[in-house]
Amino acid sequence: MDVVEKQLYASPRNYRYLITTSIILFGLFIWSLTAVNINNIEESGLAIAQNIILGIFQPDLELLLNVSDKGVLYLLVETIAIAFLGTIIGSFLAVPLAFLSASNIVPKPVSFITRLLLIAIRTVPALIYGLMFIRVIGQGPFTGVLTIALVSIGMLAKLYVDAIEDLDTSILESMTSIGCTTFEKIRYGIIPQLFAMFLSIMIYRFDMNLREASVLGLVGAGGIGAPLIFAMNAYRWNEVGSILIGLVVLILIVEWSSNRLRNKLVRG
């Protein structure tokens, strides 16, 4: 037996595990196929698909470059404003919740209950919060802001907690030993450690919130989603095209700049 053969036989064999997993996966796949009903496809589907593609390649340039408050540019600014304000509010509300659920700061039961609350907030989809807030405040961008703020809290607090639990406490001990007051310890020992991390988390969440905000318009919570759904329901695919182009370009720009900013923040 030469070296190559030896190596071949030495490789771990877990065929039985692999085969079982594959069979289960295949079974689930077949089971999931039953969900799709091809009979539902309408004859006009192909024609509509063609129209959509034509519309996207021949966007309504006037709508796209219009600066009035009906144009795509203004709608995008409104969407950014919703995401921005929502992120700011959410990130302030998340700070106390994060400290309350950090197990190295508060007693175990308190942190456990706050964690459950955060999980509950996170599980509900943003769209549902949007529909609920519409019942409370009515349609409009204000509803969008509140929805984004509430949705952000869950994830922001969770990421904050990770940063808080990673705090380097030896710095605080050395500050105590040279006689710093509690305020000084917070100002010079804790804030510098957390600030960059929190800021990076906030920027990341802003990036996500922008996507959420662009969708919230579909339920009437302001931003670019509402004109999008109107244009679609009226089969005005040129308008749909210009709105989608604006949206995709905006999200790509924000994603790119947020990645750069966060890299700068984390690497110092």
Add this chain to the structure above:
Amino acid sequence: MKGNMLMFDKLFPPKQMELPNGKKVMEKRSPIPFVILVLFIALIYSIEVTDFELKILFERGIQFFIIVLEMIPPTWEYLPHLWQPLMDTIKMSLLGSVLGSVVAVPAAYLAASNLIQRKWIVNVTKILLSILRTLPTLVTALIATFIFGLGTLAGTVAIFLFTLAYVGKLLYEQIENADMGAFEAMESIGMTRVQAFRYAIFPQVLPNFLSTSLFCFEGNVRYAAILGYVGAGGIGLLLNERIGWRDYASVGMILLMLAITVFLIETVSEHFRKRLM
């Protein structure tokens, strides 16, 4: 970035300080006051654009908590009506995720700059993947309902496209960072590029690919839950209907079932992802 810094230094010249030994040093101005000013202006402008009013919030905000309290306790009698749409939601996300992950492999192959020599193929594939990834799933689903009609097929297509873009992007990044030594060796003994990819690169990226696909599937279950709002099948349709009827106790039941489903799927998927790592 350097250009910006220079302009910043010209606008706000560094402060000069004299040390006790007579040496002059320059302290760079911190950009923080400038950043805070910009953020503050953005904040004021956003408040104006979005009609943000604290007064309304204080007057009506309590209503939100009333709605939340109405969800507890949930209507248990509503549970039997939920199984079918819930299963539909899971089937939609499973089918979309499996198909999307499988199609992501050739897409990632075409987008990997170390495997494909023609620059334009790589760039076109990358741009297409970025566009697909940025389109919100709900918007894709809405477009899909126009083409494939109302129902689960539209939702499956939307999830398929998102998974394709998401897994495709992470996979081509993996491929581009993979060790090319084995690939070159296999090519030099006469294998075709696809064969060399199959035996040299694919085993390297396989664990990560499966893990990403599982992770994407977890997220897709959450997305699929709301796709029904635009008529793309699943449990979202019921959610929308019940909120419309102000039947919040049933909404509570739906959300509870959704939370349990998501939790179960995440636990199973996390188990497999840990094994893969």
